[in-house]
Amino acid sequence: MRTALDNPFSPGSDTIPEVWAGRTEQLSDWRDVVRPRRLAGLPERGRTILGEPGLGKSSLVRRIAQDSARAGDWATPQLRIPAGADPLKLVAEAVLGLANAAGLPSAREKRINDAIARVQAVAVSGISLTLRGADGREPYAALTELLVEVGTAAVANGRVVALIHIDEVQNITDEKALSQLLIALGDALSHEIEVEVPGGARVSRSLPIAVYLTGLPDFEDMAGARKGATFARRFKTTTLSAIDDEDLAEALQEFVLDGWQVADAGGSAGRVRMEPGAAAAIVDLCRGEPFLFQLAGEQAWYAGTSSTITAAQVRQGWRGAQREATAHVERILERLPPRERQLLQAMAGLPTSERTATRIAEAMGFSKVTEVGPTAQRLDTVRGIIDRGKPYTFRHRAVEAYLTSDWPRS
Numbered sequence: 001m002r003t004a005l006d007n008p009f010s011p012g013s014d015t016i017p018e019v020w021a022g023r024t025e026q027l028s029d030w031r032d033v034v035r036p037r038r039l040a041g042l043p044e045r046g047r048t049i050l051g052e053p054g055l056g057k058s059s060l061v062r063r064i065a066q067d068s069a070r071a072g073d074w075a076t077p078q079l080r081i082p083a084g085a086d087p088l089k090l091v092a093e094a095v096l097g098l099a100n101a102a103g104l105p106s107a108r109e110k111r112i113n114d115a116i117a118r119v120q121a122v123a124v125s126g127i128s129l130t131l132r133g134a135d136g137r138e139p140y141a142a143l144t145e146l147l148v149e150v151g152t153a154a155v156a157n158g159r160v161v162a163l164i165h166i167d168e169v170q171n172i173t174d175e176k177a178l179s180q181l182l183i184a185l186g187d188a189l190s191h192e193i194e195v196e197v198p199g200g201a202r203v204s205r206s207l208p209i210a211v212y213l214t215g216l217p218d219f220e221d222m223a224g225a226r227k228g229a230t231f232a233r234r235f236k237t238t239t240l241s242a243i244d245d246e247d248l249a250e251a252l253q254e255f256v257l258d259g260w261q262v263a264d265a266g267g268s269a270g271r272v273r274m275e276p277g278a279a280a281a282i283v284d285l286c287r288g289e290p291f292l293f294q295l296a297g298e299q300a301w302y303a304g305t306s307s308t309i310t311a312a313q314v315r316q317g318w319r320g321a322q323r324e325a326t327a328h329v330e331r332i333l334e335r336l337p338p339r340e341r342q343l344l345q346a347m348a349g350l351p352t353s354e355r356t357a358t359r360i361a362e363a364m365g366f367s368k369v370t371e372v373g374p375t376a377q378r379l380d381t382v383r384g385i386i387d388r389g390k391p392y393t394f395r396h397r398a399v400e401a402y403l404t405s406d407w408p409r410s
């Protein structure tokens, strides 16, 4: 009944998880704001979704792209930028894909053929094209030009949006390439064309193009600070934090109420249920981390073969997952600059009611409370790991549990 083949949990795999929890705000931002506004020709910024490792950034935008493709849109595959790679080549390749979806290669206009040829050159040479300056045009201009053609074709179609998803954006370390990329996408987003409305009047409208960038919070430093105002004006940044317990519980409710449908060995359908206590235990153990939620679910699934997952099986499965859960949190902590890690440790060492800036500064050995300011601010606004209320609290509940208790041991 419960086998590796029918297990619906997927820790770490780069797919859209079958057992999906929460993120309703971001999904409805796409469905109710970004897509309809861009489709209607209204201006709407691109979206940047950042967050610590494993918070579900890639899955979220993959799901948005799936939604989009199902609505008939032209969506690029998730473009993952490997460390040090030239992002312009990858993006040029993807824009050519969008041009194909829009049927542009069969167009007879010279303008369009030239635009395609220029982006083909970018796909081959990337940022190095800047240096050669083949026809005096920078790579970003070629990308924008073709995106505008794609957008214009989408306007003519009337019902589709061209969606671009670039993942692991923190890996774009070449400043020139980053700036070219952000300008290309930003210019396409803010480009307006004139269209004729019923009655013959001409009005300008934005193009039905949507852009999602996803990656680690470090991207904010690279793009936000240095590229400055232009980037901030054209993209809206969201930092993901832990998923609410209610959302996680709701995701498991299908197991509790009706049972999760699986195919039996004989091919007939069976259902795998969960004791309410088993669902509650999974929610409790994973501390809002989507990755640990999938991990706890997977291990519980494998902890028995009967048609009901029990609370004891969840705990037994978790014992096998503890090392991985520890490694997950340690990976997050190890990535932090030493000062930020120190602050978290100082904060964790204090009783919850005493986690004030003053006490934390003392614990860190600072003479002035203002010295913790910038570090605390980064942990709050850039990373979403803490909340600088009075007192400070942890938003990253797995980090809190790891630093303040025996967790993940249960």
Ligand SMILES: Nc1ncnc2c1ncn2[C@@H]1O[C@H](COP(=O)(O)OP(=O)(O)OP(=O)(O)O)[C@@H](O)[C@H]1O
Binding pocket: 010, 011, 012, 013, 014, 015, 016, 017, 019, 020, 021, 022, 023, 051, 052, 053, 054, 055, 056, 057, 058, 059, 060, 215, 216, 289, 290, 291, 292, 293, 294
């Ligand atoms: N909304 C969700 N509900 C349930 N599980 C989720 C959700 N989002 C992501 N997950 C699971 O969490 C894990 C991590 O997701 P994902 O790879 O998308 O995170 P990420 O933020 O892109 O991580 P990284 O920074 O390592 O790239 C995956 O196992 C995925 O299945």
Ligand SMILES: [Mg+2]
Binding pocket: 057, 058, 059, 167
């Ligand atoms: Mg990812």
